Amino acid sequence: MIRVLLVDDQHLIRAGLRMLCDSEPDLDVVGEADNGRDAVTLAARLSPDVVVMDLRMPGVDGITATGRILADRPATRVLVLTTFGDDDHLYPALTAGACGFLLKDAPPTELLDGVRRAAAGDSPFSADVLQRLVRRAVHARPEAPAPIEGLTARERDVLDLVAEGLSNMEIADRLHIGVTTVKTHITSLMTKTNSPNRVRLALFAHNRS
Secondary structure, X not given: OEEEEEEOOOHHHHHHHHHHHHXXXXXXXXXXXXXXXXXXXXXXXXXXXXXXXXXXXXXXXHHHHHHHHHHHOOOOEEEEEEOOOOHHHHHHHHHHOOOEEEEOOOOHHHHHHHHHHHHOOOOXXXXXXXXXXXXXXHHHOOOOOOOOOOOOHHHHHHHHHHHOOOOHHHHHHHHOOOHHHHHHHHHHHHHHHOOOOXXXXXXXXHHHO
């Protein structure tokens, strides 16, 4: 069971997120907070596996709260869910320790997948956010990595779609395979390319193209 803490200053957003999580047998919403200060307190008391964190809130904002939570509980996974996908919000959140960054217009399936991936140690990102991270990384470090031998044809297909920023569900639909199969291929790709997370894997894919 994945223990989830919801943090958002809008009651309707929290209510919608709770309903979404409560519909899943493996997700347990253990608490809610409408500001960053309460989020820090609840994270210490409730020990959630994943904190779904808004960024713009009165008082203590989500970026500050993320840093404080992870300073006390570094194993906690903080998944940002925000309306604002610009660099002024993205990079400070990642610097504070957020493991992923999703936008509030993401489909419910993407959010649920993101919570599970965050709990599993992955780094879920909305497609356009991931593409921007890759572009910036490529610009900062344009050299191409050494080629990796031993990729199967299907792994190369999956790798190309990861570079496009597609989610696991979108890759599964595009290739007409199961989501579990996609996850298996991505795990194998991360191992073969020595990529610790999806962003690094996308960067590798972009550089080899």
